[in-house]
Amino acid sequence: MRRLLLPVPVLIASVVALAGCGGGGGGSSSTKSAADWASGYCSAATTWVNTLEQQRTAARSGSTSPGDAAQAVTTQTNDFTQTIDGLGAPDTPDGSTSESTAKALATTLQGRVGRITAAASTTNPNVTAAQQKKIVGDQIAASLSDVATTTGQLETNDAALGTAIKASPDCTKLDAALAAAK
Numbered sequence: 001m002r003r004l005l006l007p008v009p010v011l012i013a014s015v016v017a018l019a020g021c022g023g024g025g026g027g028s029s030s031t032k033s034a035a036d037w038a039s040g041y042c043s044a045a046t047t048w049v050n051t052l053e054q055q056r057t058a059a060r061s062g063s064t065s066p067g068d069a070a071q072a073v074t075t076q077t078n079d080f081t082q083t084i085d086g087l088g089a090p091d092t093p094d095g096s097t098s099e100s101t102a103k104a105l106a107t108t109l110q111g112r113v114g115r116i117t118a119a120a121s122t123t124n125p126n127v128t129a130a131q132q133k134k135i136v137g138d139q140i141a142a143s144l145s146d147v148a149t150t151t152g153q154l155e156t157n158d159a160a161l162g163t164a165i166k167a168s169p170d171c172t173k174l175d176a177a178l179a180a181a182k
Helices: 008-019 034-061 066-087 095-121 129-157 159-167 169-181
Strands: none
Touching (some): 034 066, 034 159, 034 169, 066 095, 066 129, 095 129, 129 159, 129 169, 159 169
16 A cells, blocks of 8 residues: 655645635524624514515405415515524624524424415315415414514613614614504
């Protein structure tokens, strides 16, 4: 068997280069300033709230089917939860807690979307169209409440992030969208 002997400088350079590779994998380990994190979260949440409110109104009025409303809500929820996953932790003393709080919201919303989709696509003859509309509407209302509650938790449980949320025009828009959706 033949050995390959590398000169020491080449070996050291290779080790240094390889040390920069790899990483945590799976999730985002980056941090954003509190202001950037608040803006990204609130902007995505506002778009999500507006879509949900539009679909809830359309489903209640009968201008869209529960299935079409469920599809729009699913798409927008997927976009929102991907944004949350991409935000990582805000660069604050309580950033990892804020990241966990936001990710817990994403999980909750995905569960609600599952219930919306199941209600809208059921073939159970005992579930009426009116019941489907009610389930979709109730899950949307609960989802909106979840976002409002979580946003409040982010603001209160992370002082630095709370300051950024209060100062962010995107978060002001989110507050207005949530108030309009009630």
